[in-house]
Amino acid sequence: MNEKEGVRTTALVIDDDPEMVLILGHSLLTHGFEVLTAGSAEEALSAVAEAPIDMIILDLILPGMSGIDFLKRLKSNPAWRSIPVIIATARESAEDVELGLAEGAEDYIRKPFSNIELLARINATLREKKLRNRLENSNSELLRLCQMKDEFLSMVSHDIRTPLNSIVGFADFLLEAKMGDLNEKQARMVDVIKKSAKAQLSLVENLLEVARLNSGRVVLRLRPADLAGIAQECYDGTAPTARKKNIDFIFTARDGIVPVMVDDQRICQVANNLISNALKFTPRGGRVEVDVFREPKGGVLCIRDTGPGIPEEERMKLFSRFEQTRIKATAGESGFGLGLAIVKNIVDMHNGRVWVESRSGEGSEFFVQLPLKEIVSPN
Numbered sequence: 001m002n003e004k005e006g007v008r009t010t011a012l013v014i015d016d017d018p019e020m021v022l023i024l025g026h027s028l029l030t031h032g033f034e035v036l037t038a039g040s041a042e043e044a045l046s047a048v049a050e051a052p053i054d055m056i057i058l059d060l061i062l063p064g065m066s067g068i069d070f071l072k073r074l075k076s077n078p079a080w081r082s083i084p085v086i087i088a089t090a091r092e093s094a095e096d097v098e099l100g101l102a103e104g105a106e107d108y109i110r111k112p113f114s115n116i117e118l119l120a121r122i123n124a125t126l127r128e129k130k131l132r133n134r135l136e137n138s139n140s141e142l143l144r145l146c147q148m149k150d151e152f153l154s155m156v157s158h159d160i161r162t163p164l165n166s167i168v169g170f171a172d173f174l175l176e177a178k179m180g181d182l183n184e185k186q187a188r189m190v191d192v193i194k195k196s197a198k199a200q201l202s203l204v205e206n207l208l209e210v211a212r213l214n215s216g217r218v219v220l221r222l223r224p225a226d227l228a229g230i231a232q233e234c235y236d237g238t239a240p241t242a243r244k245k246n247i248d249f250i251f252t253a254r255d256g257i258v259p260v261m262v263d264d265q266r267i268c269q270v271a272n273n274l275i276s277n278a279l280k281f282t283p284r285g286g287r288v289e290v291d292v293f294r295e296p297k298g299g300v301l302c303i304r305d306t307g308p309g310i311p312e313e314e315r316m317k318l319f320s321r322f323e324q325t326r327i328k329a330t331a332g333e334s335g336f337g338l339g340l341a342i343v344k345n346i347v348d349m350h351n352g353r354v355w356v357e358s359r360s361g362e363g364s365e366f367f368v369q370l371p372l373k374e375i376v377s378p379n
Contacts, residue, residue, distance in 0.1 A: 009126065010034040010052060014044045014070070015059040015088065020111070024057060024088070027115045028122075041065035045073060048080055055126060056085045058105070060096045068099055075104035082133070084125045088113070161204050167197040203338075210338055213345040220263040220349055224373060227260045227267070227299040228253035228292040234271040235290045241279050248287040249279075258292055258299035261373035266346045270354075273339045274303045274366045281307035281364075294372065298352070301368040310358040318356060319344040343368075 011033045013024045018039075025035045036051065038044035041062050047053070056074075060067030067087070074080050087100045087108035097108045106125050109118060171194035174182060182190065235251045242249035260267075271290075278288045286306040293300055310318065319340045347354040350370055358364035 008032060008034040009054045010036065011122070012036045012038060012044060012047055012053045012056045014038045014041065014056060014062070014067070016040065016061075016063055017059070020059070020088075024118075027118060031119055039063075041067065041070035041073075044070060048074065048083070053080075053083055055122065055129075056083055057088050057122075058085050058100075059088055060100055061090075068096065068103060071100055071103040071105060082129070084129050086121055086125060161201065164197050164201045164204065168194055168201065171197065209342050210345075213342065213349075218349070220266065222261050222263055225260055225262050225264045225267070227258040227262075227301060227370060228256065230262075230264055230268050231271050231290055231292045231301055234268055234275055238272065238275050238279060241276070242288065245279065245282070245284050245286075247279060247282055247284070250287070250289045251291075252289070253292045255292075255294045258294055259373050260299050260370045262350055262370060267350070267370070270343050270346050270368060271301060271303075273343050274301075274368070277339065278303045278305040278307070278364075278366070281305065283307070295369070298369045298371050301370075303366045304363065306363045309360045309362045310356065310364055311360045315356055315358060319354065 009032070011028050013021055013028070013035060014037075015021050015024070016039045021037050021039075025037060028035045036047055036053070038047050039062075042065055044056075044058075048056075058067050058070065062070070065073075071085065074083065074085070081104075084107075085100075085105040087097055087105050088111060089097055089100075089108060090111050100108065106128065107121050109121055171190050174190045175187060175194070232251060232253070235249075239249060275288070275290060282288050282305045287304075288306075289302075289304040291302040291304065293302070344354055347368055347370070352368060352370040354366070354368050356364060356366050
């Protein structure tokens with residue numbers, strides 16, 4: 001049926017042959033369509049501007065503006081872009097048909113054609129348009145719900161952060177004996193309170209970071225920087241953790257300076273996250289390497305570890321929010337499946353790439369590739 005709730009489908013027939021217009025118009029009218037006609041592309045553009053059009057049947061050979069140029073004008077206008085177009089063409093114009101399809105026409109039909117074939121193509125095109133509209137509406141609704149969720153997370157996280165900071169502060173106050181000495185058992189209990197509050201505070205900070213990144217509120221402060229220098233700084237900051245676990249911790253910058261144009265604080269955040277993860281999942285006495293080098297496609301930061309590795313079926317979800325593997329940290333460290341999602345967001349914002357290579361039981365290698373930016377000396 002071409003009628004729904006009393007509203008008929010409007011078809012615009014564009015052809016300078018009066019006989020063809022009559023044939024097409026009669027066929028469409030008898031099958032419940034509202035029919036408008038135009039003998040030229042200019043006339044058709046006026047018709048599209050004046051009335052809602054559900055579909056267009058277009059002859060490519062027209063006086064004045066060609067059918068191809070009409071298609072370009074139609075599809076370049078956001079208000080008209082979704083109107084489906086079927087080309088009605090003579091058999092000898094195969095190249096024009098190919099060009100018309102490349103410019104956005106949905107289908108074509110050869111002249112002369114049967115009413116059965118014409119209506120089958122029209123109905124298939126209209127069904128496709130309806131499905132496409134449903135998909136676009138669903139995507140818009142999903143985007144709206146995601147934005148609402150991020151706003152909710154941001155609001156709740158802000159509200160939770162204040163009391164958590166107070167808990168950590170008062171725990172430190174008690175541990176420093178500002179209110180009198182604690183016995184050993186009391187000190188252990190207060191230390192547990194402090195560590196638990198700091199873990200929750202870390203979760204809140206990550207939730208806020210995810211909400212900021214997804215909402216587009218994060219603005220990168222790009223400047224020329226040395227990827228090797230950034231990685232060295234992060235390596236130095238995490239070395240004490242490696243020593244505590246007796247991990248063989250190695251830094252190499254085989255190509256010296258690796259110039260990139262980045263927000264150095266954000267890339268330091270990426271490096272810290274990946275190095276901390278490697279240390280977290282590498283057993284005592286293991287090995288973690290931080291390696292920086294150049295490749296033709298960019299500067300690369302690589303973090304290798306001798307941890308348990310990541311099974312193939314779990315690697316695909318590593319960079320998704322709230323996704324965690326079944327692998328447990330070697331010292332009971334906690335995680336919430338947000339760190340690697342933040343890493344990917346930041347790297348994507350830099351037009352970079354992040355990926356992992358790993359085999360179960362053989363350790364993992366995390367790679368970050370960033371576009372090179374030659375630093376020009378002022379001299």
